[in-house]
Amino acid sequence: MKFLFVYRGGDVPEDQTDQNVHDLWRWLDDLKAQGYEAVRFAGTGRKSVSMSAVDDYSDDIFGVSIIEADSLEEAISLTTNWPELPYGGKIDILEALNEG
Template structure:
């Protein structure tokens, strides 16, 4: 089994309290449906800062990160299938999927 990192990008700028509650219910249902595949539920993150050779950008970049999750599954195809059911996509976000490499840090 391989670990994969789901990095969530984008999504709406704001939601009404009702929309937020509905979305969170869908999110929790989806997360529960992942079952044993979930290694780390991850975090939702706020506005990011980008540090690079040309300096510091306070705008979060072209496609800002909004959170992450780590799953363990048989293949990239399997991880992709899990991600396609995520409610983040329905609200205009995207999910970047990358294998976690076993390199000591």
């Protein structure tokens, strides 16, 4: 089964930002090494597009991953040690629609 993890940032104290970024990449690399992460995207310079405008993105999403797991419960279990959790971050998990 495929799941989309949407990463929403927390409130990381400035003096812990470098360590947090290091821990986040290590966590993602571990998911990939274990065969769970199929695709990763993190970026900056984001835009929000609507019918009336193209604006700078101003929310808290900083990346997404496509995760392959046997069940939603297994996908959820992969998030328990996500380094952003202690700072109020969260991961939204979307299950892919059955394509047929």
